[in-house]
Amino acid sequence: MKRRRWQFIVVHNSGTRQGNARVFDYYHRHVRRMQNGLAYHFVIGNGTSTGNGQIEVGDRWRRQINGGHVHSDYLNNISLGICLVGDFNRDQPTRAQLESCEELIRYLRERCGKTDRGDIPVRPHREMNPPRWATDCPGDAFPYSWFRRF
Numbered sequence: 001m002k003r004r005r006w007q008f009i010v011v012h013n014s015g016t017r018q019g020n021a022r023v024f025d026y027y028h029r030h031v032r033r034m035q036n037g038l039a040y041h042f043v044i045g046n047g048t049s050t051g052n053g054q055i056e057v058g059d060r061w062r063r064q065i066n067g068g069h070v071h072s073d074y075l076n077n078i079s080l081g082i083c084l085v086g087d088f089n090r091d092q093p094t095r096a097q098l099e100s101c102e103e104l105i106r107y108l109r110e111r112c113g114k115t116d117r118g119d120i121p122v123r124p125h126r127e128m129n130p131p132r133w134a135t136d137c138p139g140d141a142f143p144y145s146w147f148r149r150f
């Protein structure tokens with residue numbers, strides 16, 4: 001892995017109550033016409049289509065290529081995307097999802113090294129999109145205080 005390849009870790013919700021990497025890959029590839037398919041680097045299940053807290057590794061992580069999860073080419077090129085399955089405007093993420101996500105983030109920070117300003121920052125998607133592309137992702141019911149642990 002190239003040093004300083006990744007400068008942000010961005011957390012998303014899928015906005016759907018079910019789903020998994022395969023389903024989102026199909027959607028991104030064939031409906032959204034994204035050539036590299038699944039826009040996220042990782043997907044964390046909620047017990048519907050995959051296990052509760054199960055981490056699926058996307059092809060973009062394996063290939064170390066840009067994500068397609070933020071509305072900015074510049075940011076997609078330097079940001080790892082983690083998607084928690086769920087619609088967190090209606091539901092909360094499961095405890096197992098948050099625990100897996102935290103474990104994954106700690107692994108990624110270890111694996112990817114530091115940025116110029118220290119550990120790789122972890123942000124909800126809503127804080128990353130340019131203002132003209134405002135999003136509520138990962139949802140109004142997400143427990144945002146969780147981000148303070150990073």
Ligand SMILES: [Zn+2]
Nearest residue numbers: 012013125137
């Ligand atoms: Zn998002």
